[in-house]
Amino acid sequence: MARNKINFLKLAKISAKIASDKKGSKISILNVRRLTTLADYFVIVTVDSMPQMKAITDAIYKTFNEKENYLPVHSEGRKSSLWSILDYGGLVVHVMLSQARNFYALDKIWAEARKVKLRD
Numbered sequence: 001m002a003r004n005k006i007n008f009l010k011l012a013k014i015s016a017k018i019a020s021d022k023k024g025s026k027i028s029i030l031n032v033r034r035l036t037t038l039a040d041y042f043v044i045v046t047v048d049s050m051p052q053m054k055a056i057t058d059a060i061y062k063t064f065n066e067k068e069n070y071l072p073v074h075s076e077g078r079k080s081s082l083w084s085i086l087d088y089g090g091l092v093v094h095v096m097l098s099q100a101r102n103f104y105a106l107d108k109i110w111a112e113a114r115k116v117k118l119r120d
Contacts, residue, residue, distance in 0.1 A: 006070070006088075006089070008040045008090035011091050012091050014068075015093050016045075018059045018063060019045040021059075024047055024056055024095070025045075025047075025048075026044075027043070027045050028043070028044045029043050029115065030043075031113055031116055032110055032113045039087070040091065041090065042091075042093075042106070042110065042113070043092075044096070044106055048097075050081050053095050053097070054084075057075075057084045057095055060086055064088070075087065082096065082099070083096045083097070094106060
């Protein structure tokens with residue numbers, strides 16, 4: 001799929017909804033398009049445990065694969081105990097335990113990014 005034909009905002013909102021349904025907390029969608037070439041959107045989610053992290057990343061992966069026919073370009077930390085990343089090119093989903101989120105402070109690093117409302 002060509003990057004310009006993919007609605008990454010839609011995918012960001014779907015991933016945020018999946019994370020919310022799986023009891024992820026402090027969910028943020030950041031529009032980083034004008035700040036970096038890494039992605040158009042970041043979704044950042046806090047979880048309480050490694051099993052919850054796995055449940056959220058597995059559900060996002062499965063939903064995007066089955067319903068959107070879209071696989072990540074790269075994934076990292078799916079077996080990590082602190083932070084898991086699904087990179088879909090224009091969307092990067094960060095699922096983090098609270099201590100990792102506090103330590104790495106992605107929300108502060110990308111403070112200039114426009115925050116997207118989770119619900120319209």
